[in-house]
Amino acid sequence: MRRALTFAAVTAAVAAFAWLLAGAGAQRYLSPIELVLSPDDAHLYVVCEGSDELAVVDVKSGKVLRRVPVGHTPKGLALSPDAKFVYVANSWSDTVTEIDAQTLSVVRTLDAGFEPTSVLADRAGKTLYAANRIGGNISVIDLASGVEPKRLAAGRGASYLVGSPDGRFIYGTHIYPNPGPHRTPPQSEITVIDAGRQVVTDRWRMHNVAGVFHAAISADGRLGIASQLRPKNLIPLAHVAHGFVIGNSLTLFGEDVGESVQVPIDEVERYFSLPFGVAIAPDKRAAYVSTSGSDSITVLDLDKLLGMLRRAGARERARLANDLSASVNFVAARIPVGSNPKGIALSSDGARLFVANRLDDTVSVIDTGARKVARTISLGGPAGLTPERRGERLFHSARFSFQGQFGCASCHLEGTLDGLAWDLEPDGFGIDIVDNRLIEDVANTGPFKWNGANPDLETECGPRTEKYFFRSQSYSPEQLADLVSFLKSIPRRPNRFRRADGEPTAAQERGKAFYERTRRTDGTPIPEASQCPVCHSGPDYTNRQLTDVGTGKPTDRSPLFDVPQLTNIFLSAPYLHDGSAQSLEEIWTVFNPADRHGVSNDLTKDELNDLIEYLKTL
Amino acid sequence: MRYALALLLVSTLWAAAPPMPRFRWQNFTTADGLPDNKVFSVAVDGERVWAGTDNGLALYEGGKWKVFRPQDGLAHRAVLYVAVDRKTHDVWIATMGGLSRYSAGRFDTYTQLNSGLSNDVVYGVAVQDDEVWTATAAGASRLNTRTGQWTLYNERNTPMYEIWTYAVSPGKEKVYFAVWGGGVLEYDVKNDRWKDYNDPDGETEIVLFKDQGLIHEITTSVSYVEKDKIVWVATYFGASRYDGRNWRNFLDQDSGLPSNFLNQVKAVDGNRAWFSTDKGLAYFDGRNWSVYRPSLETGRPEMLIRDQAGRVTRLDVPSAPAHHYVYGVDFQGDDIWVATAKGLSHGVAAKAE
Numbered sequence: 001m002r003r004a005l006t007f008a009a010v011t012a013a014v015a016a017f018a019w020l021l022a023g024a025g026a027q028r029y030l031s032p033i034e035l036v037l038s039p040d041d042a043h044l045y046v047v048c049e050g051s052d053e054l055a056v057v058d059v060k061s062g063k064v065l066r067r068v069p070v071g072h073t074p075k076g077l078a079l080s081p082d083a084k085f086v087y088v089a090n091s092w093s094d095t096v097t098e099i100d101a102q103t104l105s106v107v108r109t110l111d112a113g114f115e116p117t118s119v120l121a122d123r124a125g126k127t128l129y130a131a132n133r134i135g136g137n138i139s140v141i142d143l144a145s146g147v148e149p150k151r152l153a154a155g156r157g158a159s160y161l162v163g164s165p166d167g168r169f170i171y172g173t174h175i176y177p178n179p180g181p182h183r184t185p186p187q188s189e190i191t192v193i194d195a196g197r198q199v200v201t202d203r204w205r206m207h208n209v210a211g212v213f214h215a216a217i218s219a220d221g222r223l224g225i226a227s228q229l230r231p232k233n234l235i236p237l238a239h240v241a242h243g244f245v246i247g248n249s250l251t252l253f254g255e256d257v258g259e260s261v262q263v264p265i266d267e268v269e270r271y272f273s274l275p276f277g278v279a280i281a282p283d284k285r286a287a288y289v290s291t292s293g294s295d296s297i298t299v300l301d302l303d304k305l306l307g308m309l310r311r312a313g314a315r316e317r318a319r320l321a322n323d324l325s326a327s328v329n330f331v332a333a334r335i336p337v338g339s340n341p342k343g344i345a346l347s348s349d350g351a352r353l354f355v356a357n358r359l360d361d362t363v364s365v366i367d368t369g370a371r372k373v374a375r376t377i378s379l380g381g382p383a384g385l386t387p388e389r390r391g392e393r394l395f396h397s398a399r400f401s402f403q404g405q406f407g408c409a410s411c412h413l414e415g416t417l418d419g420l421a422w423d424l425e426p427d428g429f430g431i432d433i434v435d436n437r438l439i440e441d442v443a444n445t446g447p448f449k450w451n452g453a454n455p456d457l458e459t460e461c462g463p464r465t466e467k468y469f470f471r472s473q474s475y476s477p478e479q480l481a482d483l484v485s486f487l488k489s490i491p492r493r494p495n496r497f498r499r500a501d502g503e504p505t506a507a508q509e510r511g512k513a514f515y516e517r518t519r520r521t522d523g524t525p526i527p528e529a530s531q532c533p534v535c536h537s538g539p540d541y542t543n544r545q546l547t548d549v550g551t552g553k554p555t556d557r558s559p560l561f562d563v564p565q566l567t568n569i570f571l572s573a574p575y576l577h578d579g580s581a582q583s584l585e586e587i588w589t590v591f592n593p594a595d596r597h598g599v600s601n602d603l604t605k606d607e608l609n610d611l612i613e614y615l616k617t618l
Numbered sequence: 619m620r621y622a623l624a625l626l627l628v629s630t631l632w633a634a635a636p637p638m639p640r641f642r643w644q645n646f647t648t649a650d651g652l653p654d655n656k657v658f659s660v661a662v663d664g665e666r667v668w669a670g671t672d673n674g675l676a677l678y679e680g681g682k683w684k685v686f687r688p689q690d691g692l693a694h695r696a697v698l699y700v701a702v703d704r705k706t707h708d709v710w711i712a713t714m715g716g717l718s719r720y721s722a723g724r725f726d727t728y729t730q731l732n733s734g735l736s737n738d739v740v741y742g743v744a745v746q747d748d749e750v751w752t753a754t755a756a757g758a759s760r761l762n763t764r765t766g767q768w769t770l771y772n773e774r775n776t777p778m779y780e781i782w783t784y785a786v787s788p789g790k791e792k793v794y795f796a797v798w799g800g801g802v803l804e805y806d807v808k809n810d811r812w813k814d815y816n817d818p819d820g821e822t823e824i825v826l827f828k829d830q831g832l833i834h835e836i837t838t839s840v841s842y843v844e845k846d847k848i849v850w851v852a853t854y855f856g857a858s859r860y861d862g863r864n865w866r867n868f869l870d871q872d873s874g875l876p877s878n879f880l881n882q883v884k885a886v887d888g889n890r891a892w893f894s895t896d897k898g899l900a901y902f903d904g905r906n907w908s909v910y911r912p913s914l915e916t917g918r919p920e921m922l923i924r925d926q927a928g929r930v931t932r933l934d935v936p937s938a939p940a941h942h943y944v945y946g947v948d949f950q951g952d953d954i955w956v957a958t959a960k961g962l963s964h965g966v967a968a969k970a971e
Binding site: 113135137149150151152153178189191192197199200201202203496497507582583585586589590604605606608609612613 | 705706707708719721722723724726730731732733734736737748756763764765767768769770772774775
């Protein structure tokens, strides 16, 4: 607990320092990501993850009334049932900020788990739930005492929480798929929490689904809709032309549909990438989905969609997920909005839809009757665009790929990874399977690609992307420069296992000694090439060389792999070039039989555990 | 007439013996849906009952059994122990092939290859707040479920001269381990200190110094009552109770234990405990003993009561646990569930007369 408090204090201090810097002139982009309306629709609360603040907007005038500093990289928010408090999930601070909605002052800061990204108060206003993305769990916080009596096991990448209208259940979605056997279809889940007992009572399986973002429940509680990605990572990316890369789709669940069913929002020749926010009209006649890679809102005619599902037999329903011709039956409109639309919220009468345009620093207000943007509210971000900001827009946009199927962010979800191993190259089935790597703080980690074929990011993201990924137009030289600028600017998130005082734990200290050792436990010397720090050297723990550590598979064209950086390695499972190691342990317990990937077979189990405890701090 | 006389005799005997818990036994076997009759462990979670068997994990709910096997995600078919997290109601399952967590329909499995677990042969598991303690064939493990950190305890960092840990019973302040051949280990959580308790006479087959220490080194089970600061110990050569200063030992010749061969002890509190032996299920209320089993000679249900003075009353009763070889118990209010070598038994508490 003390460690968590120290960590929270330090990250809060970092955030405060960054805030001061911003105030001193280095103004940051706001990057609004989530929003909610007050019950009377008078105020809009907008979480700005770029500026670490909650912006409070007067809906009538469109003016920002107040900016409330919160923790670092806030990503989620919720109102208390009586609307007296606003809760903001500070993902990099591992805290939740409680704000008095009347005075707009911070009441207190609550501890949560690793990277809380969504919060939800129960109907009684006594318990707060926080979905912890890195932790893969859900904090249950007692609001009277402010303590967290228990933490519930969720799926990997717990990301978003939504409650049933009657307050009985809370549903959690996940940005990453659950761990599973190598080269098997991804599986995600909706975690169902009984709010009365505060326990997980069910897990609804989502087959062939990886990234799941928001979910919404209809006012009558009979229909749920979750936005999701269906990656086709088991087949070569050569099938871009056939639309077999990522399906942008929805899962529908609840009494209205019976057995849950997946439906695409893409069309045969046009795709609507990265569905994120979901809202269902009060009369349940329409639903809205922000397609964040396509800068649009997709409007669903629920009468038609539910009617189609009622008429469909079981086999037809099962086929729907991959039937790109289906959406023409129920998509009513595509409404262009700002750049990278994320969270959305409907007014209480359903007449207006508010859209957080993350890379515009604006909120679009859509007249749902006319299905047009009625006005755009500026949240007051910087006027100009830096190269990094332009690059960030390119990174999140799907417009460069064939028929707008996907963008960089479709796999590097929110600038991270997707937890999947892909068959990227058009070299035949199952050749050179590659694990998706974390792209934080990668400026000085070239060459890129697991086989080290790309000496720099310009090569990695330039013609190669055009040829092998997008199969369409690629970036202009100026755009490529912007994109690379953005990639180099993606910061490294805080390490959750390093103590704030800089002192290692006893296990970490022992593990460091194993990492740096030059002799086996029997005293015999370890060849230099097999000593961990020789290859994993420097500030990023990579010597940036190609090395054969015996992990190549018969399906790899070469056993030589780029030495990966180890920073924040704890969060990027699975491991090895092809994602075959499900955990850090398996790198050595399963895939290092001949001691070629470092010398590890003389270590006892507790010594290996110590080594891993150290690696988690890098 | 003969029935009436028998009833009279039983009634008379009941009247003479001290009042001890009585049960109507309902027995479950493969015929009722259990995956195997050899039931190693039972754990009660409200109305749900989990049974760890030699061929899978079974859940009794709503009058029906549901079976989980490795193809469902369970680490191994042989389930040696089951523990329920009282906060989350997740179930932790110790098997011959790793540790599994069952949470609302999903199994997560931890092995010595994919996690920090010390060994795949997991004999015991217990949950205390956010920490899951395991007793394995290669020492003990502690998993912090919030951070994912594993801590291992073995001969290198504890007085554990044998690493075959058999059972674990954690409290907030202290954790006790039964180490097969190594006595009992006590871990002081706050001060990170260890203490071992061994048989003071050092004899494996005889007891020279009774009540001067642990009855025997070959321990199979511990049960710690934190509120009373009492630890109960089961061994293959008798049972022990320790209050932090004094030991009290129990042998079949001078207590109501039906056998010195114990698989488990489970405390009710500092004075009362249930003992799972190879010759029946025994209960000690602090003064008197009772034993529940099918007769070793006739197989007919019987109940033995031994009062404080050592007088034994043998009662014919309508039902008994499924078998006299008992692996373990758990409580469901006043009811008791009993894991035996020939089925799982539900002792429905008789109403007090």
